[in-house]
Each structure stands twice: as structure tokens, then as C-alpha cells.
Amino acid sequence: MNILETKQLTKRFGGLVAVNEVSMHVEEGEIVGLIGPNGAGKTTLLNAIAGLNPPTSGRVFLAGKETTGLPPDRMCRLGLSRTFQIPNPFPKMTVLETVNCATIFGNRKGAVSDVAAHSRKMLAFVEFPMPADTVSEQLNTVQLKRLDLARALASKPRLLFLDEVASGLSEGELTDIMAVIRKIRESGVTILMVEHIMQLIMNLCDRLVCIQFGTKIAEGPTQEVARDPKVTEAYLGAEADQCTAE
């Protein structure tokens, strides 16, 4: 069953078409990777689906029900969570309060009887390394990413968007995060991840969707898409640019 399906999803900013008629789907239980060069419109696509930046045209279906243009808080309660590329939770709140937020407001009323216990369980699940009363502005990027993950999981999602969850991690941390992501999948959560790190994509993803200039250029099983000449070309072209910029 498709947990997520988009039909001709388009997002325009003024004259710029950031996402152009993208139709794709995610099946329940999968890990799907959304790949593409920088500026291809991956995050915009996620935002359009999740309601942060509603699409200009096209339709979105979550678990078979149309959810086009619903606000993100509704989407959250319908079972869609996301993490952020630059994790920015609530800087003045403690770690526990941050997760509590999603536990309280992301679940239906009464669905969680002991809020704190649930939040602590989520922190333990992502193997959060710091005490729960740490104020989150004191955390480093790696810890913030874990916190954001715990926050996203606290609303008991059916589908989870991970936006570059592994960028900037060391080799060892990468292995850890892969283990956590697998654990998430095993707990029954479907995952759509935007990622650049090939190691992660090849190891985790069942299928890939590749977009360039807002348009889908390939979709299919991981190995197949990875070998697709259009994808290679898109990456090589872009990578050359990237090297000069950085």
C-alpha cells in the first residue's frame, strides 16, 4: 500500500519553478531516498508535502487520503513527521521539554498517558547522549540532530521525513545513525530521506527518487537508479560546480 503518493506536484516561487510536476510514491515499510544535486528542490518538495509551504498545484495523498495543502500540524497528527536539515528545535527549552512538545501536541488527546515517560523513551530510542534537563541551545550539531529525531518520533509517525540527517557526521557517528534509522524502520515507521552521503543511501534505501531542477528524472530500486546515466550526469555536472564553490 502506498503510504504517500504525489501527483503532478508543483511549487512556484514567483517566476521560479522549484518543483515541477513531480509524481512519486512511497510504500509502507520502505526507506526511500530522495536524491539530487544541491538546489534541485528536494527540501522544497518535502515542505510542499508536509504543508510548511503548500504546493501551487498537484495533489498529495497520505495513506490513501488526500491531504494537499493541509497545514503541518494537521499533517503531524495524521502521522507525518519530519526533521530539519539545520536542526533548530526550541533553543530555550530543555531537551525533555522539546520532546514533550511533540508528545503532547503531535498525538491525539489521551493517546499518551504519561508524557514525560514517553518522551524519555524516545530520547533513549535515539540513544541521546546528554541529560534530559540540558537546555538545547547548549547542544552541538550532532546532539541537536538526535534531539530533532527524538522530537519527530515522539508524535508516533507512520511516515518520517529525514532531511540530511547524516550531514557533517564522522565515520563512527554515521554507523551509529544508520543503526538508529534501521531501528526506526523496524518499529514500523516508513522513511523518506533526503540525503547526499552515498554510503548511507546505498546501505539503507530500498528505492530512490532523483530530481534535478525540480523535475523527477529517475525513480526505482536503489542500484538501478544509481546506475542511471541521467542521474550520474546530473551529479557529475553539479559536483563539478560544487567543488569550485567550496
Added chain:
Amino acid sequence: MRRRFWTVIVAGILSIGLAAAPAAAVDKTLKVGVLGPFTGPSAKNGAEFKASVEMAMEKIDYKIGDYKIELVWIDSQSDPAKATSAYAEAVERMGIECAMQNWHSSVAVAAMDVAAQYKVPHWFGFGATEVVNEKWKADPEKYSYWGGKGWPIPAKMAVGYVECLDNAIEKGTWKPENKKVGIYGEDTDWGRSLGGALKQMFADKGWEIVSEDYFPITQTDFYPLLSKYKTAGVSVLAGTSTAAPTMTAFVKQAGEVGLKSVIIADGLGWMGDWYKMAGPASNGVLDMIPQLTTPEAKKWAEDIQAKYGFNPSPSAGGLCYDGTNMFIKILKRTLEKYGELNKENIHKIFVEEIHTGQLTFSKADGALIMNEYRYNADSVPDPVVGKDAYYFPVIQYTDGKGAIVYPDDWKEKDFEAKK
């Protein structure tokens, strides 16, 4: 869990409280509060008040009998709420026994209650508008502490303008194209009160009121408004503002847009230095202000100029000076009649001698501006208005100098229409 911390407050309050301990009263000293807008938009008037009161007090060397006068300046800041706080503070901390002066009507309305609350007799508060009289008349006994106003309601005064213009038409010195009037004014109690009075009077005499505009007291851009008047072709523009920049800007810009109407700018002359800002556009403008006619009055203005460096206006500084001197007379009378200067006795004089018309202050007593300041049971809290008493002649300006054009028996020159 939320928490509070209050010890800092306590420490702070205690230290402040100690500093604010009341000053001990000294024998045979009479503390007199002077209420005025010493800061804020009307600070210019405040400065005139201060100079005039000081001049009057220096003349008697701050002494009445064996009493020494000590002045306490109460800054109204042109804000009723702040004025009442400052007033109450002056009564309690400084221990004033009586007070005088005041500028705004809104402040007067609020300060009247404070005077009544502490039973402090207050003399010669300006703040002319009806709202003060209405309040006073609602409880004359309570507000008898607001002894007598320094300025009657505009309706009693402003009729002179209409009479002056009708007089000129009758005599043929002025032939207006139509009988259309535009009423304008600052959007304050004063502006609306005078504007309303003018409107009524012009209408009563058969003039057509074309428009009525009230603008914020700080507005200085009148080009759109004046252009409108010009198109409407009004013969007379009548109104007022108490703020120097507003009034002068209005007059100046009326000249610039080429308006041919007769302009009544009530209060233009209140600002001592108005001509510096209004310039020659003020030629032909009508105003109603008392004049410095006598040699004493002219000398007084020179003294102020020499000592304080500004040219005082008869209607702010001059009236204030007279009011202060009248208050000195009241204090002397109190001392003479009761042998002691305190709240109760001064108030008794208010009720027994001022409000009955027994005690007055006239040119013979040294009044500079009016012939006589006189109150009676019918007029209070206003002074009696009349040519022999409190009266403003209508004047017309030429090159910054005003000449009386009405009433006829006072006039220095004929009314001249703008060419």
C-alpha cells in the same frame, strides 16, 4: 515552577523612601505651588510662567508680612495624570499651603480634584474651556478651592471677532465676496472649544460655515488643508492653536499658497517670538490678545527680555504676572484679616471676598493687562468679562506689530482687508 523574588524591591523601596522623607516645616514660611507646563509641548508657556512669577515675587522680595514665600514648581508636563501626581507630591512632600496658575484645561479638570482633596486653595488657573466650568458648577462648594480662573470660557471672548468683521462690512472698509467661513483649530480641548464658539457666533450672524477642521497639535504641514480653503473660496478663516509651530506654520503657509481670506489666528500673539517664525505672511491677520499699552507694562516686558532673554507675550506671561500680583494681594488681605496664612484662611478669603466681588485687582493696584480682574457670584469661576474688566481687544498685525482695530473706542487703526 515559577518563582518570585521581592527582596530587591523591599531594599530599593526602603532606600528610596528614606531619601524621600518629608521636609520639615519651618515657621513663618508659606510654600506656594506654581503649576505649569514646564516641560513638554507647551514648555514655552511654562518658561513665561516661571519668569513672570519670579518677577512678581522679587518685587515683594518673597515676603508677605513676616511670612517668607517659598515657591514650589509643579510640572504638569501637559499631561493630566502626571500633573495630578506631581501636584499631590507637592502638597504632601513639599507641604505647599496654596498654589496658583496652570495652563491646560485637561490638567485643570484633573488638578481641581487634587486641590479639593487636600483643601489647597488654587488661584488663577488658566484652562479656559467649558469642561472646567461644568465641573466647577457641578459642586461649587467642593471646587471653590479652584478659586478663580485666569481665563474665561472662549464663548465669552470670541464674539469680538465677529463684531469686528461685521463692523468693517457695515462701515464699508471691507467688502468680502461672500460670507463663507472656514473653522479650523488644533485638536485639543482648547481648539475645539474656541472653534465651536466661533462657529456658533458666525452662524448666528448669518455667515455660512463651509468646513470645520481640527488637526493634531503637532501638525505643521497645512498645504493640503489650505489649498482646500483656497478652492472653496472662503472669506474668513477662523481658528486657533496654542502650539507656536502649528499656529505660525498655518499663517506662514496661508501666505505661501496665496490665500486671500481674512485669517483669524487666535493665539498667534501668545508666543512671544511668533514673528520670527511666521514672518510677513502674518500681515493682516486678526488676533485677540491683550496689549502692553501702559509704560509699566512695556517696562515689564523689557525687564523680562533683559533677565530671561525672551520677549514675553501679554496673554501668557502678562496675565500670569497679573494673576500672581493679585494672589499677593489676596495673601496680604488674608494676613490682615486673619493674622495667619494657611490653607483655611486663604480659602475663606476666596469664598468671602473674591467670589462676592469685594476683592478685585485693577490698574490702580498695578494690573498690566486688564482694567480690572473681578469675580462675582454669577461669573465664578470665570472673571467678569467687560470692557472695564477682563477684555481682549481685536488686533491686526502689520510687520509683527499688533494694532487694535476693535472695539471702536479703543482702536488704534482701521481694519484693513488683505490686498
Added chain:
Amino acid sequence: MSDRFIRWCRSAAGVTILLSILLAVIATIDRGPYILVNTAITGGMLALVAVGLALLLGVMNVASFVHGEYFMIGTLVAYYVFTPLQNFLNTNPSPLLAMVAPLIAILAAAVAGAAAGALTEIMVFAPMRRRSRENWVMNSFLLTVGLAVLLINGHLLIFGADFKGIVRYWAGAPVTIMDVFISRDRLFAFLLSIIVILAFWVFMKTTRTGRAIRAVSQDETGSLMVGINLSAILIFTMALGCSLAAVAGASLLFLYPSYPTVGLEALYMAWFIVILVGLGNIIGALTGGFMVALLKVLTVEYIGSGWDFVVPTALIILVLIFKPSGIFGSEVRGVLDQ
């Protein structure tokens, strides 16, 4: 060409501009050409103040509450420079000096405004930027609130609450255009605003510094990478923005005498404009100056004096309900918090 024009006409900006022009034309036919003249002259000066404010928003990301006080500084400096010159002229008439005296006063105000702006950046914003950039927009806004209170009351304390004004800069009979009398001062103020705006335009488009300022407004980090001296640019921008306000104040001294709170109206109007057209949109601010001026003139004409504050405010609130980012759209990053 025509296709693009039609699309522009149907955009929010196009609709508002066309509507404004239409309104102006109707009102002019109805009441007379003075409506146009008044709008143009008021609009020029409003645009000057608003452009400065928009510049600070766009480049420094500072929502300034203190901008009116630089207007006030302009009036103050011009007064204290011009009055002695005029007193000197009264005793020693000299046609040449009479010609340049106003220019000296306005120039002095421009310099003083620039200096005040630069000092503000160095003493207030730079320390704050160094300490923390968290919640910058709101914190810097509150900082300017404090600064405004400080400057207004500093004026009161040092120079008193008197109204320090002049009759006029230039003597001579008013000029007549389309049957409307315009005093020389107003005409000059209008011309000056147009010249300053043009000069500003050319400066931003052609000079290296101007381009650097625009680069910073687009992308601060990026401009650092291409070797722009960021702190110098920030100081310069602040000085420029404040100087524009001071020039406006100085050239309007004949209309707005200097007193502590003289800048409030300029501030309100500048904010009206900037919000109406979209935060930080400099070209929009130019157009908006004239639109708000028109709104004011029409309100006085048709509704009554004193309402020229209420009616534009209400209209702007209405516009923003339907187009929260302003009619020209916002070009600025960060102002919308994230």
C-alpha cells in the same frame, strides 16, 4: 513587451500604482491641480525618509524605531547652522551667501546625520552583533526603541522643548505652477529630494561600494567570501540611511521646526510606506512615498484634517490582510524571522 506590461498591471504592485494614478487624476479633475502638486512635494520628502529606513532594513536587518530621530538631528543641526548665518546676513547683506547659506545648513545636517549613524553602528549595533545574533531582528528593534527614548530626551535636556524654527530658507515670491502657489522652499525641497534620490540610485547601481551594499543585502556570508569588508559596509550603510533622513529633516526645517519629538511623524510615515510596499524594498519605498502622500492629501481633501492619520493606517491594515508581504513583495531575508 505588451504581454509583460499586462502581467505587471495584474500584479499587486501594478494594480495599486494604476489605482493611485487613477485616483490622483480623478481628484485633480474634481478639485484642481493643487492635489497633484501637494502630493508630489510631500511624496518626495516621505520617499527620502522611507528609503533610508528601507536601506537599514534591507542591508542591516535592523527594523529601526529611531529613524525619526535622525530626521530630528537634521532639523536641529540645520537650525543651529542656518540661524547664525542668517543673523550675519541681516547685518552684512550678501546675495551670494544668501544663496548658499541654506545649502551649507543642509550639507552640515547631512554630515551630522551620517556621523550620528556611523556612531550608532559602532557604539550600539556592532557590540550587540558581536555578542549575539540570536533573535537579532527583535533585539535590534528594541535597541532602537531605547535609542529613540534616549535621543528625544537628550534633545529635551540639552536644547530644551522650544520650537526652533525658521521662516524660510529663500526669500522671494512663491512660484506659480498650474495656478498653485508654491513657496521657493517647498520647490527646493522637492527638487532636492529628487536629486538625492537620483544620486542615491546612481550610487547604488554604478559604484563599487553601492554594489557591495547590495551584495550584503542579498547574502551576508557570501559577500564576506568575495572579500567585502563587512563592518565597513555596515557602518557606511547606517551612515547613508541616517544621512538621508537628516537631509530630509534639514530641507524641511521651514515646515517642521526642531523640537524633541519632531521625528515621530516622519517615523510613522516612513513605516507606513515601508510596510505597505514590503520590508526592505528600496524601489518600492520610492513609489510608496508618493502613494502615501496621495493618500494623505486625499484624506484631508475629502474627509477632513486630522483623519490623515487614521484613514491611511486603516487602509494599510486592509492591504496587509490580503498581501502580508507588502504590495511589492519583500526582498529581504531574515526580516520574516526565519
Added chain:
Amino acid sequence: MNAFDKLLRQLNLTPAGVLGLAVLAVLPFIPPFNQEYLIRWLIAAALIAAGAIAFDFTAGFINIVNFGFYAILGLGGYTSAILSVNVGLTPWIGVFIGAAAAGVLGFLTGLLTLRLRGIFAAVMAWFVGLALMGLATKMVWLTRGPLGLRTPRLFDTASNIPYYYLILLLMLVTYIICSRVVASKVGIAFKAIGQNMDAAKTSGINPTYYRIINFTLSCTLAGLLGGFYAHYYGILTPDIMHTSKTVEVLAVAYIGGRGSLWGGAAIAFPFILAMELVRSGLSNLPGLNLILYGLLLILVMIYYPGGFAKFFDAYIRHPKNRALNYFLNGASVRT
């Protein structure tokens, strides 16, 4: 935990806070504070303190500076005053209708600023305030405009003491309402949308709903205070809606410490009294007190944006001494 501690916890007070309130309560009888003019100052301070709490409820939590705060407060005052002057309604009922009117406007302002963020919303609220002040000035037939509306007073006495206790009570009620809301789940939502709108939305928080709740409540409380203002000073002019009044409360709230609620209230009393002293002591230097105001606000914003409350939390809040700790924090219960 004994009953006293339980009650304190219910009210979000600490023993130190209770002591502070007790001191304030007996203050009018301790020289030199038994003089009416000082009680007037205390009333002014308590009004600002209460205002700062209601203001901080918005500024410190959902991070929107309500620049029209005093305009809305004025609306409450005017509503109540007009009802009592024109209809003859007793102010004791009028103030609540005034508060409701202010609440409705707060609701509408909340709606209006919904799609705007941060500074945009602040400026929008400012414009609403300016428009409101303009209306109060121009609708002379209703408000008497700058002529000033004379209002009946709440108590038929010349003494200020009943007013003092009333405003103290209002301040306490404001604090308890605000702090209880903030400590509840709703408060967590406030903080979340104030700190990171996107993260809050994706955590399932509906920002519309909570922002409107916040605005409505804060403005209702402001309206109530406006009613007090109207029926205490006895005269109401459109100046009450002026931005500079909002700036006064804003300065106190921020110097006291944003997001703490109590900070502004605690700082208001010494601060306002000190300012009044400077003003009346150095009356030949007008504006000096306000210069200090501005300077302090600037220094706090640059060097200590957390204000007094943050300073207190960092250095004073957790002393080693247990008794002192109890005094400052109350009976602690760690969960």
C-alpha cells in the same frame, strides 16, 4: 509538603514572593510611604508591573512585541468610561465589559497578525494601536477626544489606599492567571511557537489557535487594567493610547527579564520609584529620568538580553543554604 507550600505551588508563588507582596501590602502604613503622593507612585508602579506581566505574556513567550498594548489597554478604559458616563453603568461592571472589548480587539489583532511573523506582527499591532488612538481622538461625539472624558471614580473617597490595594490585587491576579497558563500545556505551545515556528508546526502545534489565545488573554488583562486607569485618574484622554506608554511597559518588562513574568513586576517598583525621584529631585533637568530609561534599555539589550530575571536565575536563585533555597524557590519537588 504542607498545605502552605501546596497553596504556593498552586499560585506559582515562592516564600520570597509572598514576603514581597506582604511588604507591599503593609507599605502604605510605614513611614514615609504613608504619604498619599508616595502611594500614588506605588499605584503607578503597580499598574506598570501588572502591565509588564500581561505584556511579557505575549512578548516573552510567543515572541511578538505587542506595540499597541496601551492602545488596547486604553480601549478597555474608554469602553468602561463611556458606559458609565453615557449609560450610567457602574464602573464595577463596566471594567469587565471594557476588558471583554479589549479581549475582542486582541482576538482580532491576533487574527490580523496571524500570517505575519515577528517584527511584522509587532508593527501591525502598532498600526492597530495608532489607528485606535486616531479614532479616540477624532470620535469626539463619543470620547470627547482630547477634551478628555471625565470618569466616575471607583471609590467615593479622596484616599488612594483603596486604589492601591485594588491594583495590587489586579497585579496578583494577572500574575497568577498568566503564570498558570504558562505552566500548562498551552504554555509549552506558546514557547514552542515563540522559539521556532516551523518546528512547532511540525510538532503538531496549531500556531493560529495558540497565538489567538495568547493575544486575547493578554489584551483582556490589559483592558481590565485600562478600566482601573480610567476610574482611578478620573480623566481619560487619547494620550493613554500613545506608543510612548507602551514603550514604558516594554522597557520595564525587558529590563526585568523577558519570558519570566515576575521579572518586570519585581523591577517595576524600585525602578518607577527611582525614576520619579530623579524626575522630582532634578526637575531642572527635564527628561533625565527618561534618558536613564533609554540608556538602561540599550545596555540591557546589548549586554544582558535576559534582563534581571536571568541574572537572578544565574547568580542568586540556587544558594547552598537550604533555608535560603526554600525561601527563594519554595518547596521543591523534582519529578
